[in-house]
Amino acid sequence: MAKGAGSRETFLPAQYQPPLPLDQLIIQDGAAGAGDRMELDVVIVGAGPAGLAAAIELAQLARRDGTELNIGVLEKAAALGEHSLSGAVVNPRAFRELFPDLQEGDFPFRGPVRKEAVYLLTADRRVRLPVPPTMRNHGNSVASLCEIVRWLGEKAAALGVNIFTGFPAASLLVDGPRVVGVRTAATGLDRAGRPLANYLAPNDLVAKVTALAEGTRGMLAQAWCEWRQVTAENPEIFALGVKEIWETKRALGTIVHTLGWPLPSDAFGGSFMYPLAPNLVALGLVVGLDYRDSALDVHGLFQRMKRHPLFRRYLEGGEMVEWGAKTIPEGGYYSVPTRRSGDGVVMLGDSAGFVDVPSLKGIHYAMQSGMFAARAVFAALKHGDPSAVRLGDYDRMVNASFIMQDLYRTRNMRLAFKDGFYAGALKAGLMTLTGGRFPGGRIAMPRDADVARRLTPGLRPGSGEIPDGRLTFSKVDGVFKAGNATRDTIPTHLIVGRDVPSEAADFYARLCPAGVYERIDSGLRVNAPNCIDCKATDVLGPRWTPREGGSGPKYKRM
Amino acid sequence: MKIAVCIKRVPDSETRVKIASDGKSLDEAGVKFILNPYDEFAVEEALRRKEQAGAGEVVIVTVGSAAAQETIRTALAMGADRGILLQTDKIPADGLEVARALAAEVKDSGYDLILFGKMAIDDYNHQVGPMVAELLDLPCVTAIAHLEIGGGKGTAEREIEGGVELVEFPLPAVLTADKGLNEPRYPALKGIMAAKKKPLQVKPATLGAGGLEVLALTPPPQRKEGRVVGEGPAAVLELLRLLREEAKVL
Numbered sequence: 001m002a003k004g005a006g007s008r009e010t011f012l013p014a015q016y017q018p019p020l021p022l023d024q025l026i027i028q029d030g031a032a033g034a035g036d037r038m039e040l041d042v043v044i045v046g047a048g049p050a051g052l053a054a055a056i057e058l059a060q061l062a063r064r065d066g067t068e069l070n071i072g073v074l075e076k077a078a079a080l081g082e083h084s085l086s087g088a089v090v091n092p093r094a095f096r097e098l099f100p101d102l103q104e105g106d107f108p109f110r111g112p113v114r115k116e117a118v119y120l121l122t123a124d125r126r127v128r129l130p131v132p133p134t135m136r137n138h139g140n141s142v143a144s145l146c147e148i149v150r151w152l153g154e155k156a157a158a159l160g161v162n163i164f165t166g167f168p169a170a171s172l173l174v175d176g177p178r179v180v181g182v183r184t185a186a187t188g189l190d191r192a193g194r195p196l197a198n199y200l201a202p203n204d205l206v207a208k209v210t211a212l213a214e215g216t217r218g219m220l221a222q223a224w225c226e227w228r229q230v231t232a233e234n235p236e237i238f239a240l241g242v243k244e245i246w247e248t249k250r251a252l253g254t255i256v257h258t259l260g261w262p263l264p265s266d267a268f269g270g271s272f273m274y275p276l277a278p279n280l281v282a283l284g285l286v287v288g289l290d291y292r293d294s295a296l297d298v299h300g301l302f303q304r305m306k307r308h309p310l311f312r313r314y315l316e317g318g319e320m321v322e323w324g325a326k327t328i329p330e331g332g333y334y335s336v337p338t339r340r341s342g343d344g345v346v347m348l349g350d351s352a353g354f355v356d357v358p359s360l361k362g363i364h365y366a367m368q369s370g371m372f373a374a375r376a377v378f379a380a381l382k383h384g385d386p387s388a389v390r391l392g393d394y395d396r397m398v399n400a401s402f403i404m405q406d407l408y409r410t411r412n413m414r415l416a417f418k419d420g421f422y423a424g425a426l427k428a429g430l431m432t433l434t435g436g437r438f439p440g441g442r443i444a445m446p447r448d449a450d451v452a453r454r455l456t457p458g459l460r461p462g463s464g465e466i467p468d469g470r471l472t473f474s475k476v477d478g479v480f481k482a483g484n485a486t487r488d489t490i491p492t493h494l495i496v497g498r499d500v501p502s503e504a505a506d507f508y509a510r511l512c513p514a515g516v517y518e519r520i521d522s523g524l525r526v527n528a529p530n531c532i533d534c535k536a537t538d539v540l541g542p543r544w545t546p547r548e549g550g551s552g553p554k555y556k557r558m
Numbered sequence: 559m560k561i562a563v564c565i566k567r568v569p570d571s572e573t574r575v576k577i578a579s580d581g582k583s584l585d586e587a588g589v590k591f592i593l594n595p596y597d598e599f600a601v602e603e604a605l606r607r608k609e610q611a612g613a614g615e616v617v618i619v620t621v622g623s624a625a626a627q628e629t630i631r632t633a634l635a636m637g638a639d640r641g642i643l644l645q646t647d648k649i650p651a652d653g654l655e656v657a658r659a660l661a662a663e664v665k666d667s668g669y670d671l672i673l674f675g676k677m678a679i680d681d682y683n684h685q686v687g688p689m690v691a692e693l694l695d696l697p698c699v700t701a702i703a704h705l706e707i708g709g710g711k712g713t714a715e716r717e718i719e720g721g722v723e724l725v726e727f728p729l730p731a732v733l734t735a736d737k738g739l740n741e742p743r744y745p746a747l748k749g750i751m752a753a754k755k756k757p758l759q760v761k762p763a764t765l766g767a768g769g770l771e772v773l774a775l776t777p778p779p780q781r782k783e784g785r786v787v788g789e790g791p792a793a794v795l796e797l798l799r800l801l802r803e804e805a806k807v808l
Contacts, residue, residue: 038748164747
């Protein structure tokens with residue numbers, strides 16, 4: 001692609017996005033290059049709520065049955081929970097089902113939702129809205145996903161599950177159409193990819209069933225779907241959320257959601273502010289990646305948002321103690337792949353797109369999908385037949401459950417916002433009133449990368465924020481507060497398109513919340529160690545691939 | 559070659575620590591604990607010595623809470639053979655008490671080497687290694703940056719101000735490891751699996767109260783905010799003036 005190709009008024013991200021490196025992501029079992037080889041019954045990729053719930057349910061089924069199952073969970077973070085980020089207000093139903101002997105008070109929640117408020121913001125005012133039925137959180141609890149994951153990890157380990165933190169899965173090992181395991185990423189390479197003294201070769205973990213619970217924008221899940229040509233009615237679409245945790249002087253007693261300012265009306269999104277403890281507040285801003293202005297900067301908008309009196313009154317005089325960012329699969333019902341299982345493989349949680357945007361929920365769907373997968377996998381192993389036919393039971397369980405019922409009810413709500421906030425709000429209101437029956441049919445969505453971006457000069461949403469270091473922070477400050485101490489001599493893990501024009505360089509620089517991309521005179525500079533694995537540019541530009549285990553953020557209470 | 563490595567579970571250096579309500583201990587809530595980084599060098603060196611000798615045993619010993627078992631498993635995952643936890647709810651402030659407990663444990667067990675990190679990154683005391691050596695009446699070389707073993711004796715290099723000191727010592731001996739001694743290995747997957755099945759003995763620690771008491775912990779003073787002096791060439795003169803008159807560093 002020639003430099004500066006395309007029209008000067010708009011910019012199409014897909015034009016500069018490199019393809020998924022399938023040859024690197026899907027390799028034949030037995031391919032050269034691996035060190036140790038280990039055999040397990042089930043290998044689970046990703047120690048998040050989906051992967052750990054699957055591991056726990058499997059271990060419990062095996063224990064009840066008196067069989068021995070060798071279960072391994074691979075996690076790319078250095079320690080459990082360090083790459084997990086969510087709001088979060090959690091629906092406890094999956095916890096109740098997974099731990100029938102525990103009481104509500106035993107779960108790793110910070111406290112029940114007591115009061116909630118939804119506001120429409122303008123630059124300096126707020127209008128309180130009635131809480132939409134989908135957003136009512138009575139009976140749910142505020143929680144930190146990091147804490148949930150650590151707690152689930154302890155439960156899994158106590159049941160004999162092997163949890164390998166610091167080991168990212170880099171490739172699917174396949175034999176014909178069958179997934180037979182994964183190969184981990186190498187550790188201890190220098191910038192040019194040469195082994196250092198502490199080099200650790202990739203390991204092959206072979207298993208009867210591989211469960212992909214990589215979370216949002218899972219790389220192996222994407223690769224498997226592309227390889228097996230598994231599609232959905234709509235492509236998956238994503239949002240980017242940037243989040244901070246604050247120790248505040250003023251106590252917050254309500255969970256707060258906002259719409260409107262500082263987002264332009266052609267972007268979909270909103271903010272949240274939750275009390276983890278009276279003086280410990282989690283807040284963030286989530287913006288759909290189908291925004292139209294090429295210069296929109298979610299981190300910058302979030303910083304601007306904190307100047308609003310609604311937030312400032314809590315934050316002023318307090319201290320920002322943690323920062324993080326993550327994408328969210330927002331496509332809902334029509335973006336869930338038609339099957340989430342195949343020969344030797346199942347796909348769980350965010351990797352499969354089990355998120356309901358109107359209620360802002362995903363954690364309990366992730367866990368429930370893990371539990372269903374565990375039941376299907378256990379039955380398949382009992383029959384000695386982990387084939388697509390047997391593992392299809394997992395899809396059938398999900399389809400018949402509240403997961404798909406909930407997603408079906410709100411199937412078009414997020415999609416209605418593709419033409420702007422006001423038209424979207426009107427349509428979403430009608431859908432709520434009619435229980436999803438109006439307007440009927442499916443709203444077709446383009447891939448985020450296929451949405452053209454305006455190249456308007458002048459003032460831009462989120463750009464031009466000058467951080468004061470007290471209330472507002474730069475991206476570099478954020479990366480520091482994410483605990484990111486990635487070795488700065490590792491090889492780059494981001495695949496950038498060739499001949500990236502300056503408008504793409506600018507677009508990536510604004511899009512990435514962690515300052516990985518910088519526009520320089522002659523093009524693009526990539527500060528790969530800054531990356532905190534949010535996957536935003538994987539959606540719209542340069543591809544993310546796993547790097548040395550333990551790299552990236554070290555979230556504590558996100 | 560039989561080697562003991564004495565380790566400590568410490569708060570991660572990247573953790574933001576908070577002082578507990580008693581004003582003299584750390585609030586452990588939400589704190590991530592790790593194997594003391596200097597002890598990692600000691601574990602790595604022990605593994606290399608055993609590998610070089612072709613036979614032997616690497617034993618991990620620690621004084622700490624029940625949670626320190628996890629720290630021992632980390633060392634076992636790196637390749638150590640077994641672990642011993644001398645369990646206590648509270649590690650005394652007086653390093654001599656810890657040294658006495660460790661010395662009693664490793665005494666008369668036929669160790670050729672007893673390795674430590676040169677210090678723990680939580681209390682910065684640099685004490686326990688040399689104290690154990692003294693209690694056992696063994697030679698001690700602290701803060702070693704290079705080690706050679708052969709013919710019943712060892713030579714170690716220490717990086718001292720302006721140069722390198724070369725020390726020869728007979729075995730058995732107590733050594734404490736400095737940064738730069740080696741590049742600790744990452745635990746391999748097989749190592750992590752194997753570590754779960756390696757023996758880990760837990761017994762109560764016998765500890766005296768010791769002669770030291772922590773009266774108070776205080777955080778370092780808040781750093782003063784920076785200030786922009788000005789822009790352009792005129793700012794240079796102003797900066798010089800401030801460095802001379804206010805900061806008094808010129």
